[in-house]
Amino acid sequence: MGDHATNEPTGMLTQFVLELGRLTLLTGETLRSLVTVRPQLKEVVRQLHFIGVKSLTVVVITGAFAGMVLCAQSFYQFQRLDTGTLALTVVSVGMTSELGPVLAGLMVAGRVGAAITAELGTMRVTEQIDALRTMATHPVDHLVVPRFLAAIIAMPLLTALLVLFGIAAAYVTGTSLLGMDGAYALKHMEFFTDPIDLWLGMIKAIAFGMIISLIGCYRGLNCGLGAEGVGRATNLSVVHSCIVILISNFFLSLFLRTFFILMGWWE
Secondary structure, three states: HHHHHHHHHHHHHHHHHHHHHHHHHHHHHHHHHHHOOOOOOHHHHHHHHHOOOHHHHHHHHHHHHHHHHHHHHHHHHHHHHHOOOHHHHHHHHHHHHHHHHHHHHHHHHHHHHHHHHHHHOOOOOOOHHHHHHHOOOHHHHHHOOOOHHHHHHHHHHHHHHHHHHHHHHHHHHHHHHHOOOHHHHHHHHHHOOHHHHHHHHHHHHHHHHHHHHHHHHHHHHHOOHHHHHHHHOOOOOHHHHHHHHHHHHHHHHHHHHHHHHHHOOOO
8 A cells, every 4th residue: 555655656757757758849849840841821821710710709708807807806906095097007917918818828728729639639549640640741740830830829819809808898897887087097007007018928928829739739649549538638638738827827927027127128
């Protein structure tokens, strides 16, 4: 019993290291393919439509209601100090640099990451990926690269749209329901919101797009056989993508802010 308890954590750690190594190799192959092989433009456009256009509804709804809630809660707290118009500033800064990319990443991970894993997993189970190899077509070139490119292009656009609708919904909520002075709210928002906040959010969005596409493709290409294997891989893809997004957001915030300050771009 004691040996089993001791070996179980060791086995989990070994499995984690192995999967991290495989994911790193897939990342390297994908980046190398971007440089050496011309991407299939038609497939990239198709993935852009799937990842970007079809995610518009969920991103817009998420951004609008997140902005409304954040505005209302900030207004109630600031109103105690007679500075309720600063609520829109909190929404602007928070959405552009932190909440915007994270919420967009989580929504896209749930919708797109699961679909990518299920699609590639089904191809693996039905031996379509093996058929690609027999035709001298590398699966990374044909399957991973178009999804990777589409994700890193679509994610900043979806994040910008989420931020825009979040701020607009917060402004409408604050001025129409909470009695906020719209002119002062916009003036404070413009004064306190730095363009670097937007750059920070866009860099994070690109990183989250890379995370979602690579984890989704990795899980799909390495899923177990049968419907159970595809379902388990899909579940792990969403869970791991969301966890990695939340963890990487913290470290990206610290690293990028420190980098911008050292470069003199942020006071």
